[in-house]
Amino acid sequence: GSSGLERLAESEARGLRVLAVLAEEGQAGEALGAGARGVILRDASGPRLAAAVQAVAEGLIVLDAGAAESVLRPRPAFPAAVETLTPREQEVLQLLAQGLSNKLIAARLGISDHTVKFHVNAILGKLGAQSRTEALAQAARLGLVLF
DSSP, X not given: OOOHHHHHHHHHHTTOOOEEEESOGXXXXXXXXXXXXXXXXXXXXXXXXXXXXXXXXXXXXXXXXXXHHHHHSOOSOOOGGGGGOOHHHHHHHXXXXXXXXXXXXXXXXXXXXHHHHHHHHHHXXXXXXXXXXXXXXXXXXXXXXXX
């Protein structure tokens, strides 16, 4: 119904970090696309859930192994625009995969926060992603980032 995924998309727009707790691993891609910073399955143990919440709170991206399998399963066709990522966009993408914020990426690369945002938006567009998390999931599927 009016799902938590719709509310999740609204929370991402407000800059909240959300861990999606799902009944089925097949929903992971949709949750990431809606802006979840992590996905864990409902049957996870208490300590595992607590660790996932802590990791997301610290800015990391969490993906339960079962959910990861469904998200990372290759798709038949990928956007051709992936081949057009510039060297700088590839650099920014790798730093995103390391969990760095825009501010830290800017400092690491010696560029402005605004320029980092520009690169992130270009990456999202080229990967056909709606969020940083979705872009990273897509980049992982394509082998564009090392974790």
